[in-house]
Amino acid sequence: MAAEFRYKKLGYVALNATDIEKSAAFYENMVGLDPVGVGAQGEHFFRCSNDHHNIVVYPSDTGGLKRIGWQMEDDANLDLAFDHFTEIGLNPQWIDKAESDALQQGRTFRLVEPNSGATFEYYAAIMQFIPNFSQKVTKIARLGHVVLTLKNFEKAKPFFIEQMNFRVSDYIEGSIAFMRCFPNPYHHSFAIGGGDENRLNHVNFMVTDIDDIGKGNVRAKHSQVPIVYGPGRHPPSDSIFLYFLDPDEVTVEFSFGMEEFPEENPRLPRMLEPSLDTIDYWGGFPDPRFAAKGPIEKAG
Numbered sequence: 001m002a003a004e005f006r007y008k009k010l011g012y013v014a015l016n017a018t019d020i021e022k023s024a025a026f027y028e029n030m031v032g033l034d035p036v037g038v039g040a041q042g043e044h045f046f047r048c049s050n051d052h053h054n055i056v057v058y059p060s061d062t063g064g065l066k067r068i069g070w071q072m073e074d075d076a077n078l079d080l081a082f083d084h085f086t087e088i089g090l091n092p093q094w095i096d097k098a099e100s101d102a103l104q105q106g107r108t109f110r111l112v113e114p115n116s117g118a119t120f121e122y123y124a125a126i127m128q129f130i131p132n133f134s135q136k137v138t139k140i141a142r143l144g145h146v147v148l149t150l151k152n153f154e155k156a157k158p159f160f161i162e163q164m165n166f167r168v169s170d171y172i173e174g175s176i177a178f179m180r181c182f183p184n185p186y187h188h189s190f191a192i193g194g195g196d197e198n199r200l201n202h203v204n205f206m207v208t209d210i211d212d213i214g215k216g217n218v219r220a221k222h223s224q225v226p227i228v229y230g231p232g233r234h235p236p237s238d239s240i241f242l243y244f245l246d247p248d249e250v251t252v253e254f255s256f257g258m259e260e261f262p263e264e265n266p267r268l269p270r271m272l273e274p275s276l277d278t279i280d281y282w283g284g285f286p287d288p289r290f291a292a293k294g295p296i297e298k299a300g
């Protein structure tokens with residue numbers, strides 16, 4: 001059976017934090033998410049849309065990635081995905097209703113993505129708030145993308161295309177592949193890069209205004225948040241970016257401007273030149289702490 005299920009979007013990213021109060025304050029005041037509440041495990045829910053959550057921060061002994069939540073187009077596509085993942089031996093498991101209720105989500109299943117060891121979660125329904133995200137600190141348009149660094153980049157790339165139904169928008173041969181979760185139009189909701197170990201590379205929020213980048217830059221400096229790359233401009237996408245570190249040194253990105261792809265007859269992926277000029281038109285280069293930390297929680 002082909003991977004023909006349809007995604008709605010990257011739904012949420014669950015992160016681990018060693019100092020939950022410090023991280024909760026960072027995601028509210030530095031990133032600018034709206035706090036939604038605290039769950040039974042001490043996890044803090046945040047949103048930047050009408051969804052109940054787009055980021056969840058869990059208290060843990062190690063900071064980094066806990067899981068990635070994918071919202072499917074509807075329940076029928078959720079079931080198609082479940083059947084496909086079962087057929088290819090990924091052993092997806094529905095979570096208990098008590099747990100999906102606590103997440104304010106409809107039916108939800110999880111599996112271990114075999115290249116990264118990361119937990120991927122799938123659901124279609126999530127509780128919606130009527131009042132929109134406040135945008136009081138940052139005019140975030142959406143949770144943008146999540147990027148993983150993978151030891152086995154070459155093997156992982158076809159897996160995500162063929163088995164996860166992602167489409168490559170652009171790539172840098174042997175090092176980065178930017179992917180959209182079909183048929184979501186955004187240039188990338190997910191990307192993988194090659195590296196020395198499997199880890200979370202960064203989590204991105206798309207902002208609506210260049211002022212959000214500038215204000216974020218000033219806010220980071222005033223609150224001793226390390227800026228590890230930018231502000232700069234990525235030539236391939238023309239997007240303006242700023243990367244900074246959360247309290248566990250996980251890299252967080254603000255960017256604005258992203259190409260959208262039609263579902264039918266999209267342009268072909270480009271193979272981009274692997275040079276720093278490809279990455280920052282303004283000539284900046286990343287700090288060594290950029291995307292250096294982000295351990296992936298092992299399932300179970």
Ligand SMILES: [Fe+2]
Pocket residue numbers: 145147202204253
């Ligand atoms: Fe990014």
